[in-house]
Amino acid sequence: MDTAEVGVSGAVAVEPDFGFQNVVGDSAILRDAIKMAERVAATRRTTVLLIGETGTGKELFARGIHYAGASANEPFVAINCAAIPENLLESELFGHERGAFTGAQARKQGLLELAAFGTLFLDEVHHLPRQLQPKLLRALESRRVRRLGGLNEFPIECRIIAAASPLLEQVVGTGEFREDLYYRLNVFSITLPPLRDRLEDVEQIARHFLDEETRDYQPAKRFSDDAVAALLVHRWPGNVRELKNVVERAAILSADSVMVRAEHLLIQRRTTRVVEPDDSIGDIRIPRNGKLLEDVEREAVALTLKITGGNQAAAARLLGISRPTLAKKMATRACADAGSAR
Numbered sequence: 001m002d003t004a005e006v007g008v009s010g011a012v013a014v015e016p017d018f019g020f021q022n023v024v025g026d027s028a029i030l031r032d033a034i035k036m037a038e039r040v041a042a043t044r045r046t047t048v049l050l051i052g053e054t055g056t057g058k059e060l061f062a063r064g065i066h067y068a069g070a071s072a073n074e075p076f077v078a079i080n081c082a083a084i085p086e087n088l089l090e091s092e093l094f095g096h097e098r099g100a101f102t103g104a105q106a107r108k109q110g111l112l113e114l115a116a117f118g119t120l121f122l123d124e125v126h127h128l129p130r131q132l133q134p135k136l137l138r139a140l141e142s143r144r145v146r147r148l149g150g151l152n153e154f155p156i157e158c159r160i161i162a163a164a165s166p167l168l169e170q171v172v173g174t175g176e177f178r179e180d181l182y183y184r185l186n187v188f189s190i191t192l193p194p195l196r197d198r199l200e201d202v203e204q205i206a207r208h209f210l211d212e213e214t215r216d217y218q219p220a221k222r223f224s225d226d227a228v229a230a231l232l233v234h235r236w237p238g239n240v241r242e243l244k245n246v247v248e249r250a251a252i253l254s255a256d257s258v259m260v261r262a263e264h265l266l267i268q269r270r271t272t273r274v275v276e277p278d279d280s281i282g283d284i285r286i287p288r289n290g291k292l293l294e295d296v297e298r299e300a301v302a303l304t305l306k307i308t309g310g311n312q313a314a315a316a317r318l319l320g321i322s323r324p325t326l327a328k329k330m331a332t333r334a335c336a337d338a339g340s341a342r
């Protein structure tokens with residue numbers, strides 16, 4: 001079947017896959033994410049927001065949603081909002097008429113137009129420049145787009161799938177990312193868990209990549225027990241992408257043996273501490289003679305506010321309560337400092 005794929009400046013190319021069968025892993029959190037993705041794939045063009053650290057499979061899922069849906073034969077168009085300078089990004093997205101600006105020698109269709117009845121994948125959307133955010137919002141709200149320097153408007157027919165780092169909520173909090181655009185994109189969000197939160201997937205995914213690398217080897221290569229153990233103690237800051245690279249290297253380094261052993265796994269040890277969004281701070285201690293639940297709550301609120309840099313909306317989200325509830329809790333008890341004496 002003929003599938004149009006348009007790669008744009010730095011978008012990863014581009015073998016069409018079909019649905020979610022390329023997603024490896026049986027952990028409940030991954031399976032839940034796939035279930036959500038399949039559900040939204042069945043809609044014609046509901047906007048999807050994929051949240052996950054680098055290498056967690058956001059692009060894989062975006063393609064999965066596209067190719068599992070009714071628009072599989074329509075274009076899948078990807079653009080990386082972090083990789084393209086602002087002025088180029090604008091004309092990539094919206095297109096331009098001839099003479100719209102110096103150097104615009106020919107008319108150019110924007111990706112919102114080119115994606116037609118397919119999918120536009122906005123990768124790393126948290127890096128979308130501030131200036132472009134209201135323009136994108138307007139286009140998405142009106143479902144119409146006008147080329148730079150043009151008069152006519154075209155309807156936007158494609159599905160938008162945006163991908164962002166878990167830091168997106170923080171840049172919404174600081175005002176770097178417009179809240180209204182965030183809500184416009186956050187119609188149906190799917191969180192892709194980091195690999196360290198689903199270690200039960202690691203071995204299976206590693207085997208999958210090893211088999212891929214060494215497809216026609218006889219006998220088939222295997223991981224030794226110490227290799228599996230080494231895979232399980234690492235924290236995988238680069239997630240599945242990092243795992244893939246480690247396995248690819250190991251396949252080469254172990255060329256002489258059937259076994260891939262720990263020594264073949266060149267896992268990067270970081271000297272600098274990586275700040276991960278799920279890093280916890282503080283520890284709430286319960287003394288043997290007990291502690292008031294409201295004091296535990298007060299500490300939890302204070303620590304969470306510390307994590308969000310004082311942003312109450314974000315803190316409420318992290319605590320799973322509404323913002324008014326958080327405000328009430330902050331008002332009844334002073335939460336200035338987790339360690340403060342009663």
Ligand SMILES: Nc1ncnc2c1ncn2[C@@H]1O[C@H](COP(=O)(O)OP(=O)(O)O)[C@@H](O)[C@H]1O
Pocket residue numbers: 022023024025052053054055056057058059060061163205240241244
């Ligand atoms: N669950 C998975 N099963 C198999 N391959 C995966 C899985 N998750 C990610 N990958 C692979 O890992 C690499 C990084 O995934 P990608 O979708 O590009 O991540 P992200 O866009 O979140 O940075 C790709 O080669 C992708 O195919």
Ligand SMILES: [Mg+2]
Pocket residue numbers: 055058059123
């Ligand atoms: Mg990516």
